[in-house]
Amino acid sequence: MNSKKILIIDDEPDILWLTSLMLGKAGYEILTADSGRDVFEIIQNQKPDLLLIDLILPVIYGNWLCKQIKSSEEFKHIPIILFTAYHDIMTAEKAKSLGADGFITKPFEAKELIAKIDNILSESAAL
Secondary structure, X not given: XXXXXXXXXXOOHHHHHHHHHHHHHOOOEEEEXXXXXOHHHHHHHHOOOEEEXXXXXXXXXXXXXXXXXXXXXXXXXXXXXXXXXXXOHHHHHHHHHOOOOEEEEOOOOHHHHHHHHHHXXXXXXXX
16 A cells, blocks of 8 residues: 555546546545645645646646745645646646646546656655
């Protein structure tokens, strides 16, 4: 079993539920948020090991959230994977320029997402 904690931020209930189910079955402890509004409070209180953030969120966009987290001395060490339904290379490059540690497009296979998370978490543990 995996004891790593992942915070999933997505405003689509079906995506939030399905992703939580996939990652929960892989042994991760799951936290969820349906907007970026309370993310800093959740990070502060729950100390997730990785954030999975949808790019398109109501009010606070995922790209802004990623940039703010990565520019914060307190939270910049937390790996971030951005995910979105947009399937173009410019989006992946933009995610990297925002400081994201990974990028994945929806829909995704559970194996693909879990492999990416495992890889990023093992890289961050080696630092």
